[in-house]
Amino acid sequence: MKRRDFLAGAFATTTVLPHLAAGQTSNVQSSFDRGTVTGSGLKFRFVCPALREKVHIYVIGDTHIGDDDERGKPFEQYSARMAAAYNKFDRHANLAKAVKQATEKKIDFVALVGDIISYPSHSGTEYIRQTMDGGGVPWAYVSGNHDWHYEGEKGPQTELRARWAEKRLKPLYQGENPLMFAKVVKGLRLLFIDDSIYQILPEQLDFLKRELARGEPKILLMHVPLYTPGRGITLGSPDWGWDTDRNWQIERRERWSKDGCGETTKEFCHLALTAPNMLGVFTGHHHRQEMDNVRGLTQLVTPGHFSAPTAFLDLTFG
Ligand SMILES: [Fe+2]
Structure with missing residues (x-):
């Protein structure tokens, strides 16, 4: 798909979103100001004075490499x-190409x-590691719901995720904790x-609490994606749970909890959305570009990268 064809269905207007300034001190600057966000197509600039x-x-996100070889x-x-x-x-x-x-x-x-990757194959993992390393640009990886999932395997999702992160996806983490880690790029902390x-x-x-206490822009x-009213079921949605899990049989996995969204998850989402030193949230999963502004915080969802080499977010901060 050509880039212009892709953009025809994407966010293609220019937007200026004023953010609330916050007075929290920062190691980067004495006061913190989220600045503004401007965007056109898949390119966005976060004008951050800090x-x-x-x-x-x-x-x-969502390249969905799904090949395999004899080992699979x-x-x-x-x-x-x-x-x-x-x-x-x-x-x-x-x-x-990306x-x-x-x-x-x-x-x-x-x-x-x-x-x-669409499931934890040897060949897919190796291809991603080799391709990313070959570019010479620093990179990091965090898993989606498919990367570690062999559909139909029995067990709690926390255990299956940990098993395949260790057994198969480990090279993609480059020594980091698969659950959480931070990278620092020119003073910007990527969580x-x-x-x-x-x-x-x-x-x-x-x-997250330790990171937010650090003050630097992140x-x-x-x-x-984080829950946004009007966007359906995502992380922290009050409706998340047993009754709203439509895909557990198709994906042959444990059904979502009868207890609904946990308090830890709710607290995480609240902190992420309200932290004055958080510039933005960037996710995948929906396979289409989305842009939301939740109480002053910008969240962007990247399109499915399976669809085109240029179907990704191009972001500039500063
Ligand atoms: Fe996906």
Whole structure:
């Protein structure tokens, strides 16, 4: 798909969103001001006075690489459905072309926000690691709900996620904790959180609290978007739970909790949305571009990168 064709269905107007200024002190500047957000197509600029130099980042999600090789044969009963998904798109080429562009444009960092792979195959994991390393641009990865999921495998999602992060996806984390970690790019802190099970663990909430206490400008990178009224079921939705889980049989996984959204998850979402030093939240999962402003905080959802090499967010901060 050509970029102009893709953009015809995407956010293609220019928007200026004034943010509330907040007086919290920062290690970067004595007072913090979220500044403004301007956008056109898939390019956005976060004009943040707290950052002294520009930071240029690509956010890529939902490439859905679904190939496999001989090593995947024993897992076909778990991988067949997703192996057949998005097959008309050249997803390998999409990732390679995006990385090539990042290299040529001297991008500071590439953030992969989940569903980069459709199930934890050896070959897909190796392809992603080699392609990303080959570009020479620093990068990081956090999982989506598919990356670690072999459909039909029995067990709690927390355990299956931990198992395949360790057994198969480990090279993509480059030594980081798969659940949460921070990268610093020219003074901007990039917080990666795995919210692929729609729930936040206590250690992830503690991590966010420690990070928010630091003061520097930061952004949040996850797979499932934060709850936004009017957007349906996402992380922290009050309606999330047993009755609203429409896909558990199709995806052959544990059904969402009868108890609904946990208090830890609610607190995480509240803190993320209200933190004065949070510049924005960047996610995937919906396979279409979305832009929301929740109480002054911008959330952008990147389009499905399976669809085109240029279907990703091109962000500048500072
Ligand atoms: Fe996806």
